[in-house]
Amino acid sequence: xxxxxxxxxxxxxxxxxxxxxxxxxxxxxxxxxxxxxxxxxxxxxxxxxxxxxxxxxxxxxxxxxxxxxxxxxxxxxxxxxxxxxxxxxxxxxxxxxxxxxxxxxxxxxxxxxxxxxxxxxxxxxxxxxxxxxxxxxxxxxxxxxxxxxxxxxxxxxxxxxxxxxxxxxxxxxxxxxxxxxxxxxxxxxxxxxxxxxxxxxxxxxxxxxxxxxxxxxxxxxxxxxxxxxxxxxxxxxxxxxxxxxxxxxxxxxxxxxxxxxxxxxxxxxxxxxxxxxxxxxxxxxxxxxxxxxxxxxxxxxxxxxxxxxxxxxxxxxxxxxxxxxxxxxxxxxxxxxxxxxxxxxxxxxxxxxxxxxxxxxxxxxxxxxxxxxxxxxxxxxxxxxxxxxxxxxxxxxxxxxxxxxxxxxxxxxxxxxxxxxxxxxxxxxxxxxxxxxxxxxxxxxxxxxxxxxxxxxxxxxxxxxxxxxxxxxxxxxxxxxxxxxxxxxxxxxxxxxxxxxxxxxxxxxxxxxxxxxxxxxxxxxxxxxxxxxxxxxxxxxxxxxxxxxxxxxxxxxxxxxxxxxxxx
Amino acid sequence: xxxxxxxxxxxxxxxxxxxxxxxxxxxxxxxxxxxxxxxxxxxxxxxxxxxxxxxxxxxxxxxxxxxxxxxxxxxxxxxxxxxxxxxxxxxxxxxxxxxxxxxxxxxxxxxxxxxxxxxxxxxxxxxxxxxxxxxxxxxxxxxxxxxxxxxxxxxxxxxxxxxxxxxxxxxxxxxxxxxxxxxxxxxxxxxxxxxxxxxxxxxxxxxxxxxxxxxxxxxxxxxxxxxxxxxxxxxxxxxxxxxxxxxxxxxxxxxxxxxxxxxxxxxxxxxxxxxxxxxxxxxxxxxxxxxxxxxxxxxxxxxxxxxxxxxxxxxxxxxxxxxxxxxxxxxxxxxxxxxxxx
Numbered sequence: 001x002x003x004x005x006x007x008x009x010x011x012x013x014x015x016x017x018x019x020x021x022x023x024x025x026x027x028x029x030x031x032x033x034x035x036x037x038x039x040x041x042x043x044x045x046x047x048x049x050x051x052x053x054x055x056x057x058x059x060x061x062x063x064x065x066x067x068x069x070x071x072x073x074x075x076x077x078x079x080x081x082x083x084x085x086x087x088x089x090x091x092x093x094x095x096x097x098x099x100x101x102x103x104x105x106x107x108x109x110x111x112x113x114x115x116x117x118x119x120x121x122x123x124x125x126x127x128x129x130x131x132x133x134x135x136x137x138x139x140x141x142x143x144x145x146x147x148x149x150x151x152x153x154x155x156x157x158x159x160x161x162x163x164x165x166x167x168x169x170x171x172x173x174x175x176x177x178x179x180x181x182x183x184x185x186x187x188x189x190x191x192x193x194x195x196x197x198x199x200x201x202x203x204x205x206x207x208x209x210x211x212x213x214x215x216x217x218x219x220x221x222x223x224x225x226x227x228x229x230x231x232x233x234x235x236x237x238x239x240x241x242x243x244x245x246x247x248x249x250x251x252x253x254x255x256x257x258x259x260x261x262x263x264x265x266x267x268x269x270x271x272x273x274x275x276x277x278x279x280x281x282x283x284x285x286x287x288x289x290x291x292x293x294x295x296x297x298x299x300x301x302x303x304x305x306x307x308x309x310x311x312x313x314x315x316x317x318x319x320x321x322x323x324x325x326x327x328x329x330x331x332x333x334x335x336x337x338x339x340x341x342x343x344x345x346x347x348x349x350x351x352x353x354x355x356x357x358x359x360x361x362x363x364x365x366x367x368x369x370x371x372x373x374x375x376x377x378x379x380x381x382x383x384x385x386x387x388x389x390x391x392x393x394x395x396x397x398x399x400x401x402x403x404x405x406x407x408x409x410x411x412x413x414x415x416x417x418x419x420x421x422x423x424x425x426x427x428x429x430x431x432x433x434x435x436x437x438x439x440x441x442x443x444x445x446x447x448x449x450x451x452x453x454x455x456x457x458x459x460x461x462x463x464x465x466x467x468x469x470x471x472x473x474x475x476x477x478x479x480x481x482x483x484x485x486x487x488x489x490x491x492x493x494x495x496x497x498x499x500x501x502x503x504x505x506x507x508x509x510x511x512x513x514x515x516x517x518x519x520x521x522x523x524x525x526x527x528x529x530x531x532x533x534x535x536x537x538x539x540x541x542x543x544x545x546x547x548x549x550x551x552x553x554x555x556x557x558x559x560x561x562x563x564x565x566x567x568x
Numbered sequence: 569x570x571x572x573x574x575x576x577x578x579x580x581x582x583x584x585x586x587x588x589x590x591x592x593x594x595x596x597x598x599x600x601x602x603x604x605x606x607x608x609x610x611x612x613x614x615x616x617x618x619x620x621x622x623x624x625x626x627x628x629x630x631x632x633x634x635x636x637x638x639x640x641x642x643x644x645x646x647x648x649x650x651x652x653x654x655x656x657x658x659x660x661x662x663x664x665x666x667x668x669x670x671x672x673x674x675x676x677x678x679x680x681x682x683x684x685x686x687x688x689x690x691x692x693x694x695x696x697x698x699x700x701x702x703x704x705x706x707x708x709x710x711x712x713x714x715x716x717x718x719x720x721x722x723x724x725x726x727x728x729x730x731x732x733x734x735x736x737x738x739x740x741x742x743x744x745x746x747x748x749x750x751x752x753x754x755x756x757x758x759x760x761x762x763x764x765x766x767x768x769x770x771x772x773x774x775x776x777x778x779x780x781x782x783x784x785x786x787x788x789x790x791x792x793x794x795x796x797x798x799x800x801x802x803x804x805x806x807x808x809x810x811x812x813x814x815x816x817x818x819x820x821x822x823x824x825x826x827x828x829x830x831x832x833x834x835x836x837x838x839x840x841x842x843x844x845x846x847x848x849x850x851x852x853x854x855x856x857x858x859x860x861x862x863x864x865x866x867x868x869x870x871x872x873x874x875x876x877x878x879x880x881x882x883x884x885x886x887x888x889x890x891x892x893x894x895x896x897x898x899x900x901x902x903x904x905x906x907x908x909x910x
Contacts, residue, residue: 051679052679054680059637059639132642132646137643138637139640139643140640144642154640154641154642154645158646158649158650159649222650223675223681248690273770273858274858275769276858279746279856280768280858283749283753284768284769287757287762287765287767287768288762289768289769289770440628441634441871442627442628442632444634445634446627446628446632449632449638482640483637483638
């Protein structure tokens, strides 16, 4: 996931396992100290209401938090993020050519209305997701780049039902029997086991979708197929929770799916509030009206100094790094020495300690700590103002030339604060006078996508899943202005990353990605600045294991169903 | 028919029965209202045109994301087809006009499968409840404080009242709202061990309403009080008030019957727009107290370039403002006998 700004609201990822210990409940004590059922209510802030309750249409983390709880994908990550493990599928096999994935479904899996989940529901769910007329955001590049037949996704005429039908029936999806779901790929992809962990790749019930739509519909129809997702009664899922109530733009209440194959959760209610303002959520937490929140940056110092609150605060690393983009289509940013001079003149330590209140950590590499590929041995971008100045002299670039450039900044408190600091660093350490260009977020996105900027940041990425393929494709030359906003020219990078993506040996993959990462750092493709951490407040009576890499101050991870409330 | 000097002969060209209608006060009022309602059609048309142009001039498409994976070109292309954005803009404009004639305001881009009408209908009850409650407080409190300050001009009462009004008008909404939350929710909960405190946020028909309604009404109260004071001071210096006093009328009678009725005219002018402002929602109050009203819905729509939602709410707001102004004009007839509607 591409991150546009440095505010905590887009915090996405966290690695490793952190058991939030409840009062009295340690791992050695067999007693769970479980509160009575009436108190098993967990209230979290989700920030914004999902645009859709159909997981296949969800693209943001605040949407996936609900999607992951109500629907279950085939596989999920292991707690240490080292590999996948079974979820809705007990196990899976890969053919020796790496092209056929066979998933063996949980035989006792049931929908929230009690009907068994069959392999044909999986085929239907994937087909619904891959219908080009419905334009689901997460199809590309994960699914149209892997599943056989899906490579034509972009060229299907979405106004022709027959064109869509033939595309869908040509996809490499099949259900040889009720408990076996087979997916055929276009090419070997070692990371495909991670793709099927995404919240968008779930089964759907044809009968429910069609009855909510008022009957069968043409595949060109874009509204009827989504009718079911607008009514709590017709959102029938296969996840551990089901939706009991939706109060539009206010909150959604989840209750246990008593038919869940893995046993119903202990929580009797999981309530997600949609509070956009971090300060409002913070006030609610302090009055006991919320159980889990992210601490607004401005309040970090207050929380640390408060005897009670500091005990409830937890710092979690996230699989997210941030960097600065230089528009390499504009001279002199086509010169790696100039970019490196900028990268080497940012005191990251001072940024994270002084500006970010020592929550986020200074980082001068790409792949974040906590997942395979994290490597901090390359110090090419380390803070060194003298070396930075020497690089500028070597590149023979004058201050007057550089002073005409501006740092494009999103109009959010987080982005403005960080960029003000960074621009000060450049101006002080390199003797420049660069200005900020602060404009509204949508306009910034539109300008970076058109390449209409000089320097932009903080730009960043949070893992969709902890496989390096998800990271390195950002800097493909074909992704210029797509996700790769600065468009640096890195000779040999594309071929190397493509090889690593399709390579079946994990050792070889890691070695190739490491070389690619060195290219990014040494040629200052971007200037890396920090890895994001989540600073959360968790009420002392909440017991849950924080493991997922893509939840957002909420227990919306793959292990939420084990959370519970202790006596208090 | 005798023509009164200086007054147009309105009935001259109309058939006898209609002219009888227009000559009567109630009749002319009815015609006036109908005329003004018909005028709303071109007004709304231009509101749509201007909003449509500005909306499409603003950079950034509804599908650009400020965070998260950007959508691929294929997906964007299919989304444009899904929502009719693949057509030329002038065509989109006329298609939209054609649809709203049938009261079809389209589908929101932000919320999959939800209609603009549905989203607005979800938000209005919250916003209207807060707005109407605030309005009910504003009129008596604002007018009362203003009259009191004027009648006790240059006394301690005047200074305190106007001091309050100046303070209330100077502090931004979000500061007052946030401050109240800190004092009455957070600190109060701490001090009383969670025994008594006001809820920090959310909407419910109970003590949840106290802080949002107060925050919403402070500025209009201050404004109304200042205006009422000025206009009351103006009125009490008029000859007819001196006459009323000279006649030996009681203070109550002078104030209520003579001063108040005359000094309220400028106040009524501002109450229309104030009411419109209140029921179209306050972004700040709705954000601070996390209330899912239409003020917030409008701003999120603008931020995410949700074109149908922007147009729908703008049309609604323009109609509410037009109606509020119409009501004010009609009220003039009853308050100020000099006013004739033509």
